[in-house]
Amino acid sequence: MRRVCLFARSWYHGLGDLVPVxxxxxxxxxxxxxxxxxxxxxxxxxxxxxxxxARHSYADRxxxxxxxxxxxxxxxxxxxxxxxSTGYDCAVIDPLSQPLVAKGMAECGxxxxxxxxxxxxxxxxxxxxxxxxPARGCPDFLDxxxxxxxxxxxxxxxxxxxxxxxxxxxxxxxxLPSPVVAMHPGGERHWNRRWPLARxxxxxxxxxxxxxxxxxxxxxxxxxxxAELAELAGTAGGAVVRVCAGESLDTxxxxxxxxxxxxxxxxxxxxxxxxxxxxTVVLYGPSGDEFMWERLYLRxxxxxxxxxxxxxxxxxxxxxxxxxAHSCQYTYVSAAGPYPRCMTDIETAEVHAVVQEVLAGxxxxxxxxxx
Numbered sequence: 001m002r003r004v005c006l007f008a009r010s011w012y013h014g015l016g017d018l019v020p021v022x023x024x025x026x027x028x029x030x031x032x033x034x035x036x037x038x039x040x041x042x043x044x045x046x047x048x049x050x051x052x053x054a055r056h057s058y059a060d061r062x063x064x065x066x067x068x069x070x071x072x073x074x075x076x077x078x079x080x081x082x083x084x085s086t087g088y089d090c091a092v093i094d095p096l097s098q099p100l101v102a103k104g105m106a107e108c109g110x111x112x113x114x115x116x117x118x119x120x121x122x123x124x125x126x127x128x129x130x131x132x133x134p135a136r137g138c139p140d141f142l143d144x145x146x147x148x149x150x151x152x153x154x155x156x157x158x159x160x161x162x163x164x165x166x167x168x169x170x171x172x173x174x175x176l177p178s179p180v181v182a183m184h185p186g187g188e189r190h191w192n193r194r195w196p197l198a199r200x201x202x203x204x205x206x207x208x209x210x211x212x213x214x215x216x217x218x219x220x221x222x223x224x225x226x227a228e229l230a231e232l233a234g235t236a237g238g239a240v241v242r243v244c245a246g247e248s249l250d251t252x253x254x255x256x257x258x259x260x261x262x263x264x265x266x267x268x269x270x271x272x273x274x275x276x277x278x279x280t281v282v283l284y285g286p287s288g289d290e291f292m293w294e295r296l297y298l299r300x301x302x303x304x305x306x307x308x309x310x311x312x313x314x315x316x317x318x319x320x321x322x323x324x325a326h327s328c329q330y331t332y333v334s335a336a337g338p339y340p341r342c343m344t345d346i347e348t349a350e351v352h353a354v355v356q357e358v359l360a361g362x363x364x365x366x367x368x369x370x371x
Contacts, residue, residue, distance in 0.1 A: 002034070002035060002036065002089050003035065003036050003038065003086065003087065003088045003089050003090075004028065004032065004035050004036070004037050004038070004088065004089065004090045004091075004092070005037075005038040005039075005040055005063070005083075005088050005090070005091050005092070005110075006021070006024075006025070006037065006038070006039050006040065006059070006092045007040045007065070007091060007092065007093045007094065007097055007101050007105075008021070008039070008040065008041055008094045008097060013045055014268060015049055015052060015268035015271075015272075016266075016267055016268035016270070016271045018045075018049060018052060018057070019165075019166060019268065019271040019272055019275050020141050020271060020275070020293075020296065021039075022056075022057060022058045022165040022166060022167070022275065023145060023165045023275075023296070024144075024145050024148060024149075025037060025039070025057070025058035025059055025165075026058045026165045027145070027149055027154065027157065028058075028149075028152070028154070029058060031149075031152070031154040031155065036060045036061065037058070037059050037060050037061075038059060038060065038061040038062070038063050038086075038088070039053070039057060039059035039061070039062050039063070040062075040063045040064075040065050041053075041062065041063075041064065041065065042064070042065055042066065042067040042068055043064045043065070043066065043067050044067050046062055046064045051248070051249055052249060055167070055168070055169070055249065055250065056166060056167050056168060056249055056253075057167070058165070058167060063082070065079050066079060076100075076104070080104045080107070080108055083104070083105065083108045083110070084108040084109065087109075088105075088108075088110045089110070089111055089112060090110065090111070090112040090113075090114070090152075091105045091110045091112070091113050091114070092114045092115075092148060092152075093105070093113065093114065093115040093126075094115075095115070095116045095118070098115045098116065098118065098122050098126075099118075099120065099122045102115055102122045102123075102125035102126055103122065103125045105125070106125040111127070112127055112128070113125060113126050113127045113128070114126065114127070114128045114130065114148070114151050114152065115128075115129060115130070116129065116130055116131070116132070117129040117130060117131045128151050130147055130148075130150075130151045131147075132144065132147045133147070135295070138291060140291055140292045140293070140294075140295055140296065141292050141293065141295075141296050142157075142159075142295045142296045145157065145296075159295070159298070164275055164276045164277050165275050166253060166272050166275035166276050168249065168250045168253035168254070168257075169250045170250075170253075170254050170257070171248075171250050171251045171254040172254075173251070173254045173255050173258060174242070175258075176213035176215070176240050176242065176258075177211070177213050177239075177240060178213070178260065179211075179212050179213070179260040179261070179359050179362075180212070180213045180214075180215060180258060180259045180260050181207050181212045181213070181214055181215070181259065181260065181261055181262075181263060181355065181359075182214075182215040182216075182217055182255060182256055182259040182261070182262040182263070182264075182269075182273065182278075183200060183203075183204060183214055183215070183216050183217070183229070183262070183263055183264060184216075184217050184218055184262065184263075184264030184265060184267060184269040184270070185197050185200040185216075185218070185222075185225055185226070185229055185264065185265065185335075186218045186219065186222040186225055186226075186264075186265065186267065187264070187265040187266065187267025187268070187269070193265050193266050193267065193285060194265050194285075194332065194339060194343060195265060195283045195339075195343050195346060195351075196335075196337060196339050196343065196344060197225060197228065197229060197232070197335040197336075198232065199346070199348050199351075200229055200232070200233075201228075201229055201231075201232025201233055202232075202348040203263070203348050203351055203352055203355070204216075204229065204232060204233025204234070204241075205232070205233055205234055205236065206348070206352050207233075207239075207352070207355070208233055208234060208235060208236045208237070208239035208241065209236040209237065209239075211237060211239065212239065212359075213239060213240040213241070213242075214230075214233055214239070214240070214241045214242070215242050215244055215255050215259060216229050216230055216233075216241065216242065216243045216244065216245075217244040217245075217252060217255060217256070217269060218244075218245055218246075218269070219245070219246055220245055220246025221246075222245060223243075223245040223246060224335075225335050226243045226244075226245050227243065227245075228335065230243055249272075252269070252272070253272060253276060256269070256272055256273045256276055256278050257276045257278060259273070259278055260278075260279070260358075260359055260362050261278070261279045261280070261281060261355060261358045261359060261362070262278055262279070262280045262281070263280075263281040263282075263283075263351065263355055264280075264281075264282065264283070265282070265283055266282055266283070266284055266285075266289055266290075270282045271293075274293070274296075274297035274299070274300055275297075277298070277299060278299070279299040279300075279301070279358045279361075279362060280297065280299065280300050280301065281301045281302075281303060281351065281354050281355055281358060282300065282301070282302055282303070283302075283303050283304065283343070283346055283351065284302050284303070284304035285304070285340055285342045285343050290302040290304065299358075301354050301357075301358060303346060303350060303351055303354055304342070304346065326340070326341040328340035328341055328342075
């Protein structure tokens, strides 16, 4: 195949959603090293994550398509005219985009059109309508990768044990006394994605008292939270605490690659660290997202209380309250709270024990390698 496009108009929005796709793109490059791979994403997503697409994606080209909510026929006609003029050999279409795009790709003469069997009218425009055969009840991301690679005639990965799939240019970062624990207390401002900042502070104090160095990482918008966390964590025994706020993804990845473990909320930094094969300890609320990643990220540990409201998703409910037994405040207000019950129920001691287990296992592997 000369030209392959992966179309994802509405499935991937946040950076944490984009990072795992690199695994599939990397495998695609390995199977078809001469192919040019184009990633088609909505204009807003492309603009918001321009740094990622410019330096860290495994796609050869990024093509912007109309946004998810854009139903202007003229915009789509212009987009498909570009598809037709490029002459793609294969299109891989995500499920949420398929009803709109499958027919357009067929009319543009794209010979191979791969998508998921839906039973809907759009399925007739696919040359390969595939069904996911999950390893367990609900398909996870590794199931998606295996299904797609099988449909393309590629070698199907049994696990995600491949080279790190976050591409970055290593930047010079200080060597800190070991062990180095990266902490990310932020993330998207979803009501169910944050552990209380005060709990991160308690965890930081325990770790610095035990001699760990801390790297407190986040975006520029999280600088105030990170500064507060640095004060809460303290520097007992002369421990080193560094704040990395608003740095480039290259610098951020360099810090995460040098860390012994990342502990944080369910957010993009957890995905980047896991894609670098840095062990991760991620705290989960009721979204149930952990099942998507636990087979994909081989050094991943999730911590949550398996709340009865776990099926509750991110859609804003009426009245700003979550449709759960505790009617938790939905909108994120500030680092002072309020926080959802499912996150406040996670005790500092529980997270600390998991982090210590991860650090102990890493130390044992390092000692074995030296022998």
